[in-house]
Amino acid sequence: MSAGPATTAPALNMGGRRLPPWVATTALLLPAYGWLMIAIFLPLGAMFLFSFMTATPIGTKEIGYTFDQYKIFFTQPYMWQVASWTFQIAFATTLICAVTGFLAALALARSGLGRSQWVFLILILLPFWTNGLVRIFSWTMVIREGGFLDAVVQFILPEAASVGFLYSRPAIVLGLVHGYLPYMVLTCYIAISTIDDAIVEAAESLGARWWTILGRILIPMAAPGLIAGSVLIFVPVVGAFMEPRILGGPQGVTLGTVIEDSFTQGFNWPQGAALSFMLLAVVLAIFATFSGVLRRNAEL
Amino acid sequence: MSDVKLTGIAKSYGGSPVLTDITVDFPSGSFTSLLGPSGSGKTTLLRIIAGFITPEAGQVTIGGEDVTRIPVWARNIGMVFQSYALFPHMNVRDNVAFGLGRRGVKGAEAKRRVDEALEMVRLPGFAERLPKQLSGGQQQRVAMARAIVTGPKVLLLDEPLSALDRRLRQEMQVELLSLQREIGVTTIFVTHDQEEALTLSDQVAILDRGRIVQMGAPAAIYERPATRFAAEFLGDANFFAGLVEGGAITVAAHRISAPGLPEGREVTLAVRPEKISLDATHENQVRAKVLNAIYAGANLTYLMEGPGGQRLKVFAQNSDGVILPNGAEVTLSWPAAHTILVEG
Numbered sequence A: 001m002s003a004g005p006a007t008t009a010p011a012l013n014m015g016g017r018r019l020p021p022w023v024a025t026t027a028l029l030l031p032a033y034g035w036l037m038i039a040i041f042l043p044l045g046a047m048f049l050f051s052f053m054t055a056t057p058i059g060t061k062e063i064g065y066t067f068d069q070y071k072i073f074f075t076q077p078y079m080w081q082v083a084s085w086t087f088q089i090a091f092a093t094t095l096i097c098a099v100t101g102f103l104a105a106l107a108l109a110r111s112g113l114g115r116s117q118w119v120f121l122i123l124i125l126l127p128f129w130t131n132g133l134v135r136i137f138s139w140t141m142v143i144r145e146g147g148f149l150d151a152v153v154q155f156i157l158p159e160a161a162s163v164g165f166l167y168s169r170p171a172i173v174l175g176l177v178h179g180y181l182p183y184m185v186l187t188c189y190i191a192i193s194t195i196d197d198a199i200v201e202a203a204e205s206l207g208a209r210w211w212t213i214l215g216r217i218l219i220p221m222a223a224p225g226l227i228a229g230s231v232l233i234f235v236p237v238v239g240a241f242m243e244p245r246i247l248g249g250p251q252g253v254t255l256g257t258v259i260e261d262s263f264t265q266g267f268n269w270p271q272g273a274a275l276s277f278m279l280l281a282v283v284l285a286i287f288a289t290f291s292g293v294l295r296r297n298a299e300l
Numbered sequence B: 001m002s003d004v005k006l007t008g009i010a011k012s013y014g015g016s017p018v019l020t021d022i023t024v025d026f027p028s029g030s031f032t033s034l035l036g037p038s039g040s041g042k043t044t045l046l047r048i049i050a051g052f053i054t055p056e057a058g059q060v061t062i063g064g065e066d067v068t069r070i071p072v073w074a075r076n077i078g079m080v081f082q083s084y085a086l087f088p089h090m091n092v093r094d095n096v097a098f099g100l101g102r103r104g105v106k107g108a109e110a111k112r113r114v115d116e117a118l119e120m121v122r123l124p125g126f127a128e129r130l131p132k133q134l135s136g137g138q139q140q141r142v143a144m145a146r147a148i149v150t151g152p153k154v155l156l157l158d159e160p161l162s163a164l165d166r167r168l169r170q171e172m173q174v175e176l177l178s179l180q181r182e183i184g185v186t187t188i189f190v191t192h193d194q195e196e197a198l199t200l201s202d203q204v205a206i207l208d209r210g211r212i213v214q215m216g217a218p219a220a221i222y223e224r225p226a227t228r229f230a231a232e233f234l235g236d237a238n239f240f241a242g243l244v245e246g247g248a249i250t251v252a253a254h255r256i257s258a259p260g261l262p263e264g265r266e267v268t269l270a271v272r273p274e275k276i277s278l279d280a281t282h283e284n285q286v287r288a289k290v291l292n293a294i295y296a297g298a299n300l301t302y303l304m305e306g307p308g309g310q311r312l313k314v315f316a317q318n319s320d321g322v323i324l325p326n327g328a329e330v331t332l333s334w335p336a337a338h339t340i341l342v343e344g
C-alpha cells in the first residue's frame, strides 16, 4: 500500500507546506460551529444557568442557587391543568393542520393544475408573510360576538343566536391553525409531489378505489412529510403565547403565557427559564419517539 | 379469455389530434405490439384501453363488454409500467397481493397465489424483500407478477423493458413471452424497438402520427410493408421512385420491375437490403458505387451510391472473406418478386 503525498486525502496546501487533513476540516467547520455556539448554546446556556437562580440577576438583590424553580408543578398544582390545556391545544392544532394540510397539499400536487399550482401555493403561504399580531387580531373581528361571522350567520338565519366563540380554546386553535398550516402544506406538498403518478395508476389498475389509494399508498408514502410538518408545528405551538393571550382571553392560560408572564409582568426570569427547559425536555422526548419512525421512512 | 376491440377511437390534446380513427382487434390470447416512433400516440392508446384516458370518440370493448365509460379500477386489467411503479413502502409479497386484496382474496389463498405468481416470474424466495433491495430486472418481474396474479382480462405493458440493458432485455423478452403463452392472457405491448416487436408478437400494429398504418403478423409486415414509413420503421429499406411504363420504372437507365405495378402512375418501390446480391443473378439490376463498408464479423453492411445518386444499403454474408473497397463499381441485383410497391 502506498500512501504518498499524491494519494492522501485532499489537504490545504499553504505556502508549500502540507497541513494534516484534520486542520483543514476544522478550519472549514469552525465558522459553522462557532456561529452555532454563539447563536444557540450561549443564550441557551445562560438561560439554563438562570433557571437555577433564586431571583432575576438584574438589580441589587442577592442571588442564590436552587432547584426550587423546577418544583413549580408541585408547589402550584394548577400548573398541571395549564399543561394539560396547552397540550390539548397543541395536539388539536397539529391534528387539524395534518388533516387539512395534507388534503390541501394533495389537491395541489395531484390536481393537474400545472403552472398555476404555484399561485395556489403562494396563497397558502400568505399567513407566513403577514404580521402575527395583525393575523390574530383580524380573527377577533371575525369571531367575536356580533362580529363578521355572526353577521354572515344572521344574514342567512336571522333568528340564529350568536355563534361567536372569541375567548375560548377553539378560538386559540383556530388562530394557531391559521398561522401554522403553511408548514404542513409545504412539507406534505414536497412529499406528495415526489410520488410517481405511475404508482397511483398502478394501484388503480389493480382495482383500488380512491380511499384505498389514499390510505394504503399516498398517506404511507407521504408520512415523512406529515411527521416533519407535525414536528414543525407542534414544537412552536406548545410554547405559543400570542394566540392564547389574544384569542383565549381569560381562557388563554397556557404554558406559553405563563412563561411569558414570568419574564415580563412577574419579572421572575428563573421561573420562566425553568418552565422553558421542562417544556423543551418534553418536546425532545416527543422528538426522540418520532425520530425512529422518521428514520425508517427515510430508508425507503 | 377476452378479446379487446377498439372502434373509431379518437383523441386530441389542445386541438391537435393525437389519435385518429383507431379501429383494431386484439384477438383473445394474442400478443400484439404497438410499434411506433416517440410521440406517435402509443401510450395514449394504451391508456385509453386501460381507462386512464377517455377517448373523444369511439368505443373500447373488453371480452365483448363495452368498457368505454367504465373506470380503471373496474376494468380488471393488468398493467406494467416502464418505471416499474412498485409500491416502495411494501415488500414484494404485499405488492403482489395488493390486487388480490382489492378482490377480497386474503390469508392463505392470497399467500398461495402470490407464491405461485412469484414462481412464474422466477423470483421465489424474494417475497419479504423491499423493492429497493431488488435490481431493475427483478423489480420488473415483481411488477409482472403483480399484474398477472389477479387473472386480468388483458395485460397492458408500456415499454416495460426499455429501462433495462440489452442483454437483460433480451432475457426478459423470452421470459415475458413464455409467461404470456403459459397464462394465455390477451397482451398489448407498447414498444419503439422494432426488433422487440418482431420477436415477441403474434401481430404488430404500426403507429404513425396517431394512425395505425399497418397491422399484421411480423413476417407479413416485414415482407410486405404497405407504406414507406412502415418499410423504414420496421427494418431497413432502399427506395426507388419513378413512372410506371411497360411494367417497370426507369431509374437512370436501369429498369426496375415489380409485380402488379399500375401502368402510367408515379410509384415508390422498396427493397430490403438483405434481398440484394452483389452480382447480376436477378432480373432487377442497377450499377452502384461503394461508399463505405461496415464490417461486423459474420456479415457486412455496404453503404452505396445508386444510379440516381441515391443512398443504398446492402447486407452481405461474409462467406468468402472479400470486402469491396471504397469506390468500387458493382452491379447489384434482386428478384422482382422482392420489390415492394409502397405508398409514398
Ligand SMILES: Nc1ncnc2c1ncn2[C@@H]1O[C@H](COP(=O)(O)OP(=O)(O)O)[C@@H](O)[C@H]1O
Pocket: B013, B014, B018, B036, B037, B038, B039, B040, B041, B042, B043, B044, B045
Ligand atoms: N397530457 C397531454 N397533454 C398534451 N399533449 C399530450 C399529452 N399526452 C400526450 N400528449 C401528446 O400526444 C402525443 C402522443 O403521445 P404519446 O401517446 O405519449 O406517444 P408515444 O407513447 O408514442 O411516445 C405526443 O405528441 C404528446 O406530446
Ligand SMILES: [Mg+2]
Pocket: B042, B043, B044
Ligand atoms: Mg410512450
